[in-house]
Amino acid sequence: MAGLKYMSGFGNEFASEDPRCPGSLPEGQNNPQVCPYGLYAEQLSGSAFTCPRSTNKRSWLYRILPSVRHKPFTPMSCGDLTENWNEVEPDPNQLRWKPFIIPKSSEKKVDFISGLHTVCGAGDSKSRNGIAIHMYTCNTSMTDKCFQNADGDFLIVPQQGEILITTEFGKMMVEPNEICVIQQGMRFSVDVFGETRGYILEVFGAHFELPDLGPIGANGMANPRDFQTPVAWYEDRTVATGYTVVNKYQGKLFSCQQDFSPFNVVAWHGNYTPYKYNLENFMVINCVAFDHADPSIFTVLTAKSTRPGVAIADFVIFPPRWGVADHTFRPPYYHRNCMSEFMGLIKGHYEAKEGFQPGGASLHSIMTPHGPDVDCFEKNSTAVLKPERVAEGTMAFMFESSFSMAVTKWGLDTCHRLDKSYYKCWEALKNHFNPNWKPSSK
Ligand SMILES: O=C(O)Cc1cc(O)ccc1O
Ligand SMILES: [Fe+2]
DSSP states (O other), X not given: XXXXXXXXXXXXXXXXXXXXXXXXXXXXXXXXXXXXXXXXXXXXXXXOTTSOGGGOOXXXXXXXXXXXXXXXXXXXXXXXXXXXXXXXXXXXXXXXXXXXXXXOTTTOOOOXXXXXXXXXXXXXXXXXXXXXXXXXXXXXXXXXXXEEESSOEEEEEXXXXXXXXXXXXXXXXXXXXXXXXXXXXXXXXXEESSSEEEEEEEEESOOEEOOOOXXXXXXXXXXXXXXXEEOOOOOOOEEEEEEEEEEEETTEEEEEEEEEOXXXXXXXXXXXXXEEEEGGGOBOOOOSSBSOOOGGGGEEEEEEOSSTTOEEEEEEEEOOXXXXXXXXXXXXXXXXXXXXXXXXXXXXXOTTOTTOOTTOEEEXXXXXXXXXXXXXXXXXXXXXXXXXXXXXXXXXXXXXXXXXXXXOHIIIIITOOBOTTGGGGGTTOOOOOOTTOOGGXX
């Protein structure tokens, strides 16, 4: 939608008023006895009240009616959304999925909520420590319906089709090659404009942060000013037929009815907000001498665990860049990792692997070997090492997690997208060992 406005910055103390109601944000206090315009004050807490200042998150919403005015929640169908990590036996194999199918609207109307499918995950929302990875495939906008995730934060990676997200804080248009984060508890509704697909990284018990820069210095990677937060927008809409609030709570879906739109926030202030980011703005740091740097250099956002340096999940991208390393095998190295690596492709082609397609995915589980396929290895072992554009026109990404993830029944079976021949891409790797090799034959 043209003309949407955003405020710039990551985790700032923002303040926003819908321009139709000047002065709607109380001045000098959060809880006036009577709020301007007869609004209700409601706090949304994203951290324990007692968190240190650096991690304390909350926003104050000034709304036409408070969220509490609703009928009781009742359980509803969860479809393919689950937090049951014991549906199928563990499988340590390299897994690769062909592009996940988007339902045709002529056959079945599917909105963002009914189009959620959990692929894998671990941990749990009750103990507030874990991760889930979902695909969304849908063709229909949510009407008179919003979603709230009481369990965790959603990092949404659109792959096909832009999504217009109406939130309590305002509206965001998020296109493929942009991402957005809807933090725990924030209500939102998704409009789509055709067949739509994307990936979701959900974390329980942590919020996403910008990684530290260490010796890189004060600038680089994802710069705070490139994160965009919506501006206040409200509708004063009575919905006589009933407005549905869907709540994901302890891994299950519940719904309740109310007779008004939840997007009735006229003004708000605070540092707990939804936000979006264009991946094109990522300032890529990479090797300019020799060797392949670890992909952590491409971390956009991290959800930290309590162990120093260990993430519940990192969101890592593989943007277009120059490859210049001398006397180096430039593609990703062969690898066994104490972390889980889930990868997706927004567009284009990933250098280390043929057969990994936009809208598909791969999972290389903890200590499961992976790396370049045979063609990539042979080609890059003999390539002339001139400066070269890498990943031009593409955008692959990785959700890297310290959790050992279980794949769901949908992921392993009922999505019918698992590529059973994936392992074959390494089968033709040859033994090049030469026991008579001499340093001079280098
Ligand atoms: O393709 C992968 O598996 C991801 C990956 C990329 C890279 O550049 C180095 C290591 C790694 O695991
Ligand atoms: Fe890896």
